[in-house]
Amino acid sequence: MGETRSDGVPDCGYAVMRRRLIEAFQRTAPEVTVVVAPGGYGKTVFGAQVVRTVGESFLWISMSGCSPTAGDFPSAVAARLRHGVTDNSEPGATSRYSTSGSGWERLRDELGARSDLPLLVVLDGLDVLDSVASLKRLRDLLRDMGVASPKVVCTCRTICERPGASAHDTSCWTVTRNELEFTVEQTRDLATHVLQREVATSDAEALALSSGGQPALLVLLLRHAMCHDTSISAALSRAPRDVGDYLRSEFMAPRGAEARRTLGAAALLGSGSIGDLVRVTGLSSADVLSLATAVPLLRLKSDAVGVRTFEIHELASEVFGAALLARASDVDCSTIDSIIRELEGRGEYHRLFGILVRMEDTEYLVSHVERLGGRLLEEACFDLLESLLVQIPVCVQAGSVRLLLLGAMLLRLKGRVPEALERAASARRLAIASSDAVLERDCLIIEARLRIDACQFQFLVEPLTRVFESAVTTGDYDTAALLSAYLATSHAQLGDVVTGREYVEQYKALYQRNGVRAATRAQSISMILLVLGIICGDVASAAAVLKDVRGDSGQPLEFRLLCEGNLAALLMEMGRIRDSLQISRAAQSQAQRRGFAYLIDSFRGTDAAACAGFGEVAEAEALMASAIEHPICPEDASNIAGNRMYRSTIRRASGLLDESLADAEQALVVFSREAGRLPTMACLARCEVSASMLSLGDAQRAHDLALESRSEANAWTAAYHLLRADMVLAEIERQQGVVEDAVARIAQHREYILTESANWQIAMYVRAFPGLLGIFAKAVGAEALPSHLLRMILPDYARPALEACHDDLQTAEVERLAVRLLGKRAAAVFMRERASGPKAAVRLFGGMQVVTPTGSVTDKDWRKRKARLLFALLVLRRGQDMPREQIFEHFWPEMDEERAKSNFYVTWSIMKRALSVGTGGKGPCPYVEHVGGVCRVVPSSVSSDFAEFEDALIAMRKADRAGDASLALAAAERIVEQYRGELLPGELYDEWLGPIRDRCRQDYGDAMLRASQLTYEAGDPEKALHLVRAGLGQDPWREDLYQAALRYLIHTGQRSGAIETYVACKSKLAEDLGLDPSTETQRLYDQILAMEDPPGAPG
Secondary structure: OOEEOOOOOEEOOOOOOOHHHHHHHHHHOOOEEEEEOOOOOOHHHHHHHHHHHHOOOEEEEEOOOOOOOOOOHHHHHHHHHOOOOOOOOOOOOHHHOOOOOOOHHHHHHHHHOOOOOOOEEEEEEEEEEEEHHHHHHHHHHHHHOOOOOOEEEEEEEEEEEOOOOOOOOOOEEEEOHHHHOOOHHHHHHHHHHHHOOOOOHHHHHHHHHHHOOOHHHHHHHHHHHHHOOOOHHHHHHHOOOOHHHHHHHHHHOOOHHHHHHHHHHHHHHOEEEHHHHHHHHOOOHHHHHHHHHHOOOEEEEEOOOOOEEEEEOHHHHHHHHHHHHOOOOHHHHHHHHHHHHHHHHHOOHHHHHHHHHHHOOHHHHHHHHHHHHHHHHHOOOHHHHHHHHHHOOHHHHHOOHHHHHHHHHHHHHOOOHHHHHHHHHHHHHHHHHOOOHHHHHHHHHHHHHHHHHOOOHHHOHHHHHHHHHHHHHHOOHHHHHHHHHHHHHHHHHOOOHHHHHHHHHHHHHHOOOOOOOHHHHHHHHHHHHHHHHHHOOOHHHHHHHHHHHHOOOOOOHHHHHHHHHHHHHHHHHHOOHHHHHHHHHHHHHHHHHHOOHHHHHHHHHHHHHHHHHHOOHHHHHHHHHHHHOOOOOOOOHHHHHHHHHHHHHHHHHOOOHHHHHHHHHHHHHHHOOOOOOOHHHHHHHHHHHHHHHHHOOOHHHHHHHHHHHHHHHHHHOOHHHHHHHHHHHHHHHHHOOOHHHHHHHHHOOHHHHHOOOOHHHHHHHHHHOOOHHHHHHHHHOOOOOOHHHHHOOOHHHHHHHHHHOOOOOOHHHHHHHHHHHHOHHHHHHHHHHHHHOOOEEEEOEOOOEEEEOOEEEOHHHHOOHHHHHHHHHHHHHOOOOEEHHHHHHHHOOOOOHHHHHHHHHHHHHHHHHHHOOOOOOOOOOOOEEEEOOEEEEOHHHEEEHHHHHHHHHHHHHHHHHOOOHHHHHHHHHHHHHHOOOOEOOOOOOOOOHHHHHHHHHHHHHHHHHHHHHHHHHOOOHHHHHHHHHHHHHHOOOOHHHHHHHHHHHHHOOOHHHHHHHHHHHHHHHHHHHOOOOOHHHHHHHHHHHOOOOOOOOOO
């Protein structure tokens, strides 16, 4: 079959050029190309011809006929990239079963180890491609790694999930058997070359008919004609009817056992060195080379140092492999055993187990699954392992400790922890019955991991202590380090925090000892962080330990994700919100793709808390709802309860007081149950209940609960818990006028506060209880308060907090705090307004929110929808007078004047009480006026995003007319900041509001379009595209915005993105408006389809 070049691309000598297909590839430039056809149709040859069109920047990966599932696809590709690397670790170590990151992360590592990333990756020789989505994911991975316009080509025999047909999607191209079949002209070209003489058209037609257009069969027919030195018509009358017949008759039957053994070994290995064949067959190099050279469809090559290697064609692989697997002799069986060992050394588990399944020997299969199943978990080959267990009878699995444990780990990955625990317990009982102490220990460790997942700590202390002491005595530091972490979290969760900390110290002494593996450190880190960071509040030590572990190479993916999740949670608590979200979302994305379902609910809880830190309360609510009401693992009650505690804090800070209390009380019930009671978590939940009680006005009950929690936390020296309880007690003291006592209470925590371990918690409590800001400022110092803490006290919360502390702080201290919270400009405005009286801040875009110096006005405060809408209407008038009769027309058009007036007075009174909440209703409402039948807001006392939006629009237009692009773009940034969504989006049935809402949406879109043009002219097309997309995000029906986006995408060479944008435009116009794209949009699309040359400026 010819030689293979040193770069891995097969060089088959003369090959008929597939000009039509190559021209189509060059013209359409597909990002993903799938070449799918049975064996013998020249898929590899076509792939090699594609490579020549892209030059030097390519990577050829021979997949050797494997058929990984979509889940195992990245593992299989990574394995082929690191072909030949041997893992000498003990495969039967059941206690070390862990899930690993060979998947997409391993593949990223393998690609990243190359000196240059390729523009084109060719995956040659898959048997079955499970999903084209895997190829698109590989393309995206290359793009994420910095490859511009990467391309992926895959050759395979079958596709399980074919790409959906789309008239406009040219990013994926499928080449099928029909396109690969030789035409009569191509048949004639090849025949003329092989036979070295002119071939008549009639003979070419006969050859094309006999071969069915299959290039491989055509080659063999021509070989047959040459060997018998006869005419084509005579040769065809005696020729074999398919490739298999030819190979069996010409190479297997006449050459005997040695041929069967050598060619069968080549077939089952798929590729390798001649030395590999010598080793597994026991034959001499000369004999092996003689057979390999004589066989068609077997490619040979020499590497850079002269080692001869081989790769076999899939058609020959079928024939020769089947012959060897017939196991006609003991020698054949020995050869197969050697092949299995060779594939194991390479880590080619899909090929290895494919052979074992084909052998239909259950006992032989079971022995290898028991021995290598842990390795499959470490390589993230979950689908492969599950498929193997399905093929093993249940009665056989029930009698095997290792198979039961493997099944338990797979169940855990799916979030089915109770079922996994039952299976692990069965395995331990079986190990005890067999009197195998080592196997019993391994079972106990896995069962302990599952019980920790299920928060069943009460069952762990006694047996784990026994095994831990034995491991220390025998010098098994790897086991001892893991169990010290298990015991630390078990004791701490059961309320014995002192003993928990002692085991943490033992872990810190053990985890850097020789013999402690990176995987063990990764498995234990989450438990150590829980004790150090959350229970003891020692975030600095937790971060130091985490930093050491994150630096370990070769960590299993599951525990790398746990590390990332813990880091995201720590960063969130410290107020590093952007970093937390970035890490958490990346880890969540990996967990979803790689099957670690049980981690996702925790990631979502962290995301929600981080979003709340940013002030994105709606997003936080949505994430928490998915993690609590619709969790991936609904049986994980403790994780759901933990998320409820965070949601309680978020809701209380947002003014949802009843809902906050309900969440905290439900969490307390879960953590206080007799079965599975978790005292440390119950203490936190009780703190949240007390804070919610206080926010609802029940100070006595709040005091009693906080005092109970404080007593427990003080005994444990749990700083995180202790501060939470003292914040509630300090707020009670502040409300009672005992400010100095409140300051003294918080001052005890000064050093802990300065570690920034509780930034998020403090910020949320200040949002809920604005008066706490002054207490913290006096206790710690206005200049000393951590910046990341203050950043989470957003302006809408900062203003009432600053107002609330004016009696506790001197004016200079208030001003310093205002600068740190609001910035110099806004602080100066605040101080001026403070001197002239209180002010209300109003948001109308994206939902209505009103914050007065005494706190947020909640839905409960408004009582009636029309009271809220009446205030919104006056705010939209921006201080202009509004006759009372006009209000009647808006709100009560069907009533006579007297009835409307009566309703108006009731609504006006409710509105004023809502705006005066927290003041006891004393004095007039400073924000609205009703004099002489005319109503209005007091402009000096009310600020709104609507007013800021309108002012910014005016400023932008003025600057644009004056030709000042920088000022215009600055105003555009202010517009983006204010327009967080539609104006009062929940109020859909008030006709008076519709025109104002539509005008704002139109103005926002116009501003984004003009800002994008100015940005593009300034030489930043990427930012211009971002601005246009911001406009489309709020108004997805504007064709002029789509057109602008298309122009910028064309200019930046983003062909696939441009196609996707066009398709989105066309779908939106057709589905929602019943319109077709305009001539200009279609012209741009035609320009996109013709994109081949370097991009030019937009038309």
